[in-house]
Amino acid sequence: MSATRRKLLIDTDAGVDDAQAILMALQAPDVDVIGITCVMGNADVEQVGLNVLRILKVVDRLDIPVFIGCNEPLLGDKKPTSDYHGLDGFGDAPDEDAPDKSHLQSEHAVMALVRIAKEHEGEVTLACIGPLTNVAMAIRMDSKFGSRFKGCYIMGGNHEGKGNMTTSAEFNFYSDPEAAYVVLNQLKTPITIVTWETCEKHSLPWDWFKEFQSSQTPCGIFLSKIEKNVVSNFYQPFFNQGIDKQYEVVDQYAVACAIFDDVILDEAAVYASVELRSDLTRGQMVVDWSNVTGNACNVRIVKVINMDLILEILKKIVS
Template sequence: MSVKRKKLLIDTDAGVDDAQAILIALQDPDVDVIGITCVMGNADAKQVGLNVLRILKVADKLDIPVFVGCNDPLLGDKKPASDYHGSDGFGDAPDKEAPDESLLQSEHAVTALVRLAKEHEGEMTLVCIGPLTNVAMAIRMDGTFGSRLKGCYIMGGNHEGKGNMTTSAEFNFYSDPEAAYVVLNQLKSPITIVTWETCDRHSLPWEFYHKLRTNNNRITNFLRKVEQLSVNYSIENKWGSFIPCDEVLVACCLNHDVIKTCHDVYATVEIKGQYTWGQMVVDWKSVLKKENNVKIVTDIEQSVYENVLMKLVQG
């Protein structure tokens, strides 16, 4: 009996950790990535599109359509990109033989999201590994957008109030809090979230990270090159481990054995707080008496997750 292939649409801001996450999906024999939409975040939206083309070239998958989307948050308060990913999102490690921008689709990412959800109704899983601006705009364009999805996986937010951009906000939600608010409250699709704290808790010991990058093949050489700036940044700042995030989400999406503990809860996003703007607020005690709208992954099986990462670079 053949296994039904999963159809994924990936919405990304294609920084360093997005690269490995996308490659995991591209190399999975039971997955069809039917499109990749690009949003500002680790770089401007068009640069993100160029980064995605480099990923597809490494995976020999340049036939997958890439759509450039929103380059500003819903309310226009654009945040500066993090130094962690470099000015181009890919560690300032250019490729003279990178695919030409003519390979980017002319259709806007938001229009593509709505169209593809209709064409693959009930079959397409949306994987969000960047700010949620494109997805929020798709909801605004078509209120039935989310109900057409099989499910939605989001890397973002925080379930313990710990931030990596402010005292209490994670990067993807911080980059466009209003978009995150719209998605969590109005998507009308099963949502699974992997938060910053979960990724931080399951960071990679340096010994294991260097083991991942020892092979001499096309994927490993590419990842080593674009990650070098981030690795140097981590070491200079005395981080005790390497902290990828989007990889955790994609691993959970493609292999549910990665998930150890998750909770059905109601969660929203603070969009008015002076100190907590962009924080994901989780109603652990059902104080708000609202219907659960998300599953939050709070713990994963580290060995299963690390096997997913190792399988990619050994292939």
């Protein structure tokens, strides 16, 4: 682990997996989360902001600024939110003492992204764990935006053509394909992507998750509460059919790659873009594995993750 402190800026749509990822960053000993920007995805954007405040309250970090951003894709073709995380993105788990919207910043998330990148030029890593609308808009606002970061880590897309929203598109890229296209092709900083297939191949044993969820620490109780309906509505039907379903870890991997050394065991530098026109494959990340286009590599795809280290990192969230 680096001896120098790392500055991290998180762009999120704050579902349950985002909550674990954000807590991971907040508890990392050498990481300063300098801001969290919110985008529509698992819920409408204002609800996403309220979800982030709930996360921050658990670890007494409401001092971190939270900014509300885009609530529609670049072209306005907003998709229905996934019901995987419930209507509010947090499993519809009530919290009577949740912080209200007065804790949210008045500055728009896109403006905040542009400003913070300028103020900390060359010092900040950007972690994107939701649709990429805010980031694409920031690129349009400031042509030098991307070049101001140390790097960008994205959970999104796919490198084997497998989707989780359509037959060929992953949720974050499917939610705003144009934004994903802009970011991959125009963000002038090293981009590391943890794709859907990589996450799927690194799912965790259910017995491990049951132990993880049983923690009675404040973070453990909070995570168990917001994930209760996900377990009942999504995982339990598999077990009822005798299917050994593993626990899916997604956004956590992107943030872990951004802030911890030695998490990535294998990767591939390639050129990748996003399909925008096909009815069958819109939103799919298309990877030029054979360098047919002759384009320079623009992304690093994470293929193998150090699971021993990941399990250690995840356990610390609830310990």
